[in-house]
Amino acid sequence: MVGQGALRECLRDPDVQRVVSVVRSPGGIQNEKLREIVHQDFLNFASIESELTGIDACLYCLGVTSSGMSEDIYAHVTYGFTLAAAHTLLRLNPGMSFVFISGAGADSSERGRSMWARVKGETENALLNMPFGAVYVFRPGLIQPLDGITSKTASYRLIYGLTGPLLTLARRFWPKFVTTTQELGQAMLAAARRKSGKHVFEASEIRAVLKSHS
Numbered sequence: 360m361v362g363q364g365a366l367r368e369c370l371r372d373p374d375v376q377r378v379v380s381v382v383r384s385p386g387g388i389q390n391e392k393l394r395e396i397v398h399q400d401f402l403n404f405a406s407i408e409s410e411l412t413g414i415d416a417c418l419y420c421l422g423v424t425s426s427g428m429s430e431d432i433y434a435h436v437t438y439g440f441t442l443a444a445a446h447t448l449l450r451l452n453p454g455m456s457f458v459f460i461s462g463a464g465a466d467s468s469e470r471g472r473s474m475w476a477r478v479k480g481e482t483e484n485a486l487l488n489m490p491f492g493a494v495y496v497f498r499p500g501l502i503q504p505l506d507g508i509t510s511k512t513a514s515y516r517l518i519y520g521l522t523g524p525l526l527t528l529a530r531r532f533w534p535k536f537v538t539t540t541q542e543l544g545q546a547m548l549a550a551a552r553r554k555s556g557k558h559v560f561e562a563s564e565i566r567a568v569l570k571s572h573s
Contacts (some may be wrong), residue, residue: 360504361418361460363539365547366393372548381444383510401440404447413563416551417448417455418544425475433475438482438500447484454492456551460543463500463562474486483559493554500562522571542560545569 363386369378370390380386382394389397391487396407401421421440425433445457465479483496491555538546546568550560560568 360497360540361422361502361543362418364504365544366419367416368541368544368548374431375548377439377525379414381407381411385551402443404444407449408451411448412451413480414448414452414455416458416548417444418458418460418547418551419444420460422462423458425478430474434478437475437478438485441482441483445489445491449489449491453490456495456554457486457489457491457492458495458497458551459486460547461496461498465496465498487558494558495547495550496559497543497550497565498559499538499543499565500563502543503537503539505539505541536562538562542566542569 360537361433366378366380366386366388370392372390375392378390378393381398382392382395383397383399383401385397387393394410396410398404398407419441421435421436423436441459448455448457461479461480462475464473464476466473466476466481467480467484469477469481469484471477471480486494487496543565546560546565549568557564
């Protein structure tokens with residue numbers, strides 16, 4: 360869901376000249392700026408490395424729910440896939456920015472009781488220690504999907520379908536804790552451009568990224 364929003368904002372932004380989207384299945388979006396690559400092995404990008412050069416920033420939005428998963432499987436996707444992509448991109452584009460979507464409550468200590476929070480924290484820490492031009496971590500809380508965007512997770516689609524009007528109200532009264540797919544995508548782009556300052560953004564700070572860039 361976040362990836363769909365980030366992609367739309369990249370395609371809308373006149374300063375973005377080229378977008379390379381690496382996906383497991385076609386997204387169905389046609390745009391002259393978009394090069395969509397369907398790829399299955401997210402631990403090995405050797406076969407598509409030629410497509411991943413000359414890139415200024417990576418907006419990394421891949422994620423899964425931890426519900427019903429063991430820690431090993433969740434870490435395989437959340438930590439393993441992310442670091443495989445990061446190491447490949449760092450080698451090919453050492454000056455680029457890497458922007459990672461984490462989650463509110465991620466555990467930087469890596470010692471907490473929440474499995475998903477520990478794994479997210481471990482992933483954040485590994486990325487922040489890599490010598491990119493810049494690394495930014497976003498920890499969104501509630502996200503309101505716009506532009507007809509839907510989650511690929513069935514339970515999330517049901518929840519968003521039932522709570523859509525409530526999210527609109529929540530965003531009005533608690534704007535620091537509810538963001539939209541538009542705002543999140545725009546904030547990721549803004550962070551990628553600046554390459555300085557704060558590197559971890561909590562849910563309450565995401566909209567401030569847009570204000571600081573405007």
